[in-house]
Amino acid sequence: MHEIVVIGLVALQLALGYGFVYPKFAGDNQLRLLWLDVLTMVITLGVTGLLYANKNLDFSLIFFDTEWWIFTIAVGAILEVPLYLHYTRKREMKHWNKHGKIYWIEGVTESEVTRALSDTKYNRLRTRRARLVLVSLGLGSVGMMYASAFLGAYGKLSTYLEGIGLLSSLVLYFILRSSVRIVADAPDDLLDERQIAVRNRAYLLSYRTMFFPLFGLLILQMGNLEMTFFADPQVGVIDGGALFIATAMLMAALPSIFVALGDKGEDGIGLDLSAGGNRL
């Protein structure tokens, strides 16, 4: 029953959004549409939160049960795709707006990358030392999320650790991204040949590094340990949701981490992460 209520709320949000709010306030501006969409989703989350937060209800997502907020976001995403495609096609939106091209796969805009590449305002974040601090704190935050998965016995401590770890790793991820001038996420069109080489090398190292956490998860699975996904932490049960989110965060951040370690900062100092040569 509670699933139907959430689906109804999301449907109402989308009907109001695509029927009234977006045509009136976003028109054919992609970026504005995106922000309005985030705003309406936050409002829907607020309403579902008021109804279901701390009620200890499981929401069925067919394959597994989850919490109210994940269910709301998942239903929103599924219902929105056809509406979004219809909206953009009807207006012949070519994913361009006054802020420049949007690179959907990379998740960046042209102006965002161009600005980051020429920016000198945050050069204090681009020294070797600053990058090492950011990388260490970021890895520490991801470590907190991993640790929280095994601390179900400590109840609230586990929840706090996961929450603080998630929040700080998100914040640090965006600062680190800015520190490396978004090189790790930028498309070829906006980088020069050296930056493309640095980015590609970072992805190679990230791919190889991801073997270790994924192997760790495999070992856990082989151990036949009890695991839950996005449910309240319990004694002796591993929080698979926390493991999944921590691994996803690590995967997203690793390319920027390797760019931060390998590319020289504004102070001209960096590690040589190339295969022994004079270039990355």
Place this chain on the structure above:
Amino acid sequence: MGRKPKTEEPQVLNRIEELRLAKGLSRQELADAAGVHYQTVGYLERGEYSPSLSLALRIARVLGEPIETMFWTVEENSHA
């Protein structure tokens, strides 16, 4: 026959900094003219990055110097 390990590849040296200063250009100006980031000019000048042929030709054109007098390898240097 495979590619030589990078450690065995001779380092490419250049006169970019000397020619840039002689022309009165800043790193940023050279970078804009050659279509690269200003940090990349720093890497090139320090010999820490070997440019592609296309980039080397662009830089040579901006600095008005034949490419063969701008770039050489450490081996050539020791033979000279």
